[in-house]
Amino acid sequence: MPVIPLLDSQEIARILDRLASQVLERHAQCDQVMLVGIERRGADLARRLAALLGDRLGRAVPLGSLDINLYRDDWTSLEGKPHIGQSCIPQGVDGRVVILVDDVLFTGRTIRAALEALLDYGRPSAVELLVLVDRGHRELPIQADYVGRTVNTSRQEHVDVLLTERDGQDAVRLAAP
Numbered sequence: 001m002p003v004i005p006l007l008d009s010q011e012i013a014r015i016l017d018r019l020a021s022q023v024l025e026r027h028a029q030c031d032q033v034m035l036v037g038i039e040r041r042g043a044d045l046a047r048r049l050a051a052l053l054g055d056r057l058g059r060a061v062p063l064g065s066l067d068i069n070l071y072r073d074d075w076t077s078l079e080g081k082p083h084i085g086q087s088c089i090p091q092g093v094d095g096r097v098v099i100l101v102d103d104v105l106f107t108g109r110t111i112r113a114a115l116e117a118l119l120d121y122g123r124p125s126a127v128e129l130l131v132l133v134d135r136g137h138r139e140l141p142i143q144a145d146y147v148g149r150t151v152n153t154s155r156q157e158h159v160d161v162l163l164t165e166r167d168g169q170d171a172v173r174l175a176a177p
């Protein structure tokens with residue numbers, strides 16, 4: 001399987017820095033901002049962003065996670081059914097700007113399910129979406145507010161996202177079938 005490097009660790013670090021700046025451009029003091037990462041690698045990225053924002057603001061930014069599993073017979077099928085797993089939303093979401101964080105945005109079905117799960121916790125004033133990679137092929141009208149890198153992919157390709165916390169290194173690669 002041919003693998004094409006897309007991002008190295010320095011590029012990922014720069015992108016996360018830029019994404020943190022973009023969040024601060026929209027929400028200067030991040031007063032009402034809560035980051036909610038989609039398990040697993042979205043949650044890792046949310047932790048890193050919370051640390052970057054926390055450093056710049058001099059205080060902790062609220063952080064949570066949602067576990068959304070899509071069971072699909074076929075990654076490209078329309079039949080994927082979301083299963084909501086364990087979630088951790090330690091503080092109320094009422095009136096907050098919740099920024100959902102995920103590693104890869106593809107069809108949009110995970111985010112749709114995440115929105116449904118999140119709204120069970122209350123009524124945020126707004127929900128935004130931040131992703132490291134947008135690989136296209138949306139099946140729902142869902143777009144990210146903050147995008148690390150847009151990558152043109154075929155449906156059969158896969159974007160490998162490696163993060164030090166889990167994989168021992170930071171890298172993003174395109175894996176062709």
Ligand code: 5GP
Pocket residue numbers: 038042070102103104105106107108109110111135157158159160161
């Ligand atoms: P969607 O629900 O938008 O089809 O897919 C997004 C979810 O599936 C994300 O949580 C993401 O982790 C995972 N995903 C979809 N496509 C890819 C991909 O090419 N690479 C990786 N690493 N994850 C993907």
Ligand code: MG
Pocket residue numbers: 038039040041042102103104
């Ligand atoms: Mg995922």
